[in-house]
Amino acid sequence: MLRVETEGEIGExxxxxxxxxxxxxxxxWPRLREAVDQLADDEEVRAxxxxxxxxxxxxxxxxDDMSGIAGPDERRAFLADAVAGVRSLAELPKPxxxxxxxxxxxxxxxxxxxxxxxxxxxxxxxxVPESRVGLVPGVLLAAGAGSIDRHWLKYLAMSGDPVGPExxxxxxxxxxxxxxxxxxxxxxELAARLASRAPLSLRTIKEAVAGREADLxxxxxxxxxxxxxxxxxxxxxxxxxxxPPAFRGR
Numbered sequence: 001m002l003r004v005e006t007e008g009e010i011g012e013x014x015x016x017x018x019x020x021x022x023x024x025x026x027x028x029w030p031r032l033r034e035a036v037d038q039l040a041d042d043e044e045v046r047a048x049x050x051x052x053x054x055x056x057x058x059x060x061x062x063x064d065d066m067s068g069i070a071g072p073d074e075r076r077a078f079l080a081d082a083v084a085g086v087r088s089l090a091e092l093p094k095p096x097x098x099x100x101x102x103x104x105x106x107x108x109x110x111x112x113x114x115x116x117x118x119x120x121x122x123x124x125x126x127x128v129p130e131s132r133v134g135l136v137p138g139v140l141l142a143a144g145a146g147s148i149d150r151h152w153l154k155y156l157a158m159s160g161d162p163v164g165p166e167x168x169x170x171x172x173x174x175x176x177x178x179x180x181x182x183x184x185x186x187x188x189e190l191a192a193r194l195a196s197r198a199p200l201s202l203r204t205i206k207e208a209v210a211g212r213e214a215d216l217x218x219x220x221x222x223x224x225x226x227x228x229x230x231x232x233x234x235x236x237x238x239x240x241x242x243x244p245p246a247f248r249g250r
Contacts, residue, residue: 002031003053004038009195010188011045011094015108018054023062024107026069026078029085036088046195048092049187050115051099052108057124060106063236075227079138079220082107086139087216090114093203095194099187100124100174105162109173110139113147116206117190118174120165121183126173127162133235134247135226138219146209148172 003014013035015022039045052058069078089096089111098112100120105127112118112126128137137157144153152171156163168174178186194202226232231247238245 001025001028002035004035006039006042006045009044009046010191011039011042011048013039013048013050014053015051015058016053018052020059020062021056021103022052022054022058022108023065024058024060024111025062025065026081027065029081032085033088036092039094040092046094046199047191048094048096049099049184049191050089050096050111051184051187052101056102057098057100057104057112058108059103060108060129063239072224072228076220076224079223079227083139083216083220086110086114090143090210090216093206094199095191095202095206097187097190097194099183100126101181101183103127106130106137107139110137110143113140113144113173117176119176119178119183119187119190120168120174121178122165122180124165124168124174124177124183125162126156126164126168127160128156129160131158132160133239133245134229134231134233135235136222138222139216141222142216142219 001015001017003016005012005014017023039048069075095117096115098115098118100112100118101123103125104112106129109126109128128140130137140153140157149172156171163171165174165177169177176186230250234247235245
């Protein structure tokens with residue numbers, strides 16, 4: 001579900017579930033930590049690209065997989081595992097560039113956000129639909145204030161609506177937009193450029209900027225509170241039944 005490929009100074013993390021549109025199951029998060037450790041320990045690798053296989057970057061959490069998570073203890077363990085995976089990527093002491101095409105939804109958008117730079121092509125669509133099922137995009141709220149314009153951050157989180165590549169660039173979520181299919185070449189070009197820079201300088205820059213971001217642990221508490229709500233159960237049921245949800249605020 002997650003491959004690591006290296007060529008010279010460039011490493012690539014590839015979300016590899018194209019048959020599921022790269023949906024993110026619970027088992028991906030410990031695998032992500034292992035892959036990040038592998039790249040951190042590889043002294044030859046100086047920059048990393050995160051991308052999705054097949055037709056999109058990622059549609060976010062695998063809802064079929066999440067349906068088996070019940071009870072507050074299991075929910076806390078799942079959220080803690082996911083946040084630990086995200087944190088490991090954020091703290092990788094090498095520059096990480098997200099290469100995005102197609103759907104970049106929910107947890108997929110949050111993975112892209114946590115990267116140092118984001119490149120997308122004209123097919124990219126960014127969305128955090130959690131408010132539609134009674135949740136919040138915890139990592140986006142915890143870490144997004146450091147990079148995304150406040151009003152755009154609220155719009156993304158509150159509306160749950162998708163935005164295109166130019167809107168994402170205006171919001172501060174994306175650095176560069178390429179023509180369709182050009183995102184990976186651009187990401188590799190950027191990775192090669194960063195790989196030529198002083199590693200200690202880049203590591204210090206990452207640490208300095210990360211120090212201004214909110215604590216990702218807060219994302220666990222938000223998720224735990226809402227995953228036990230009646231509205232979340234209604235939101236998931238409505239999604240499965242393809243009908244509008246009837247939220248009651250509890």
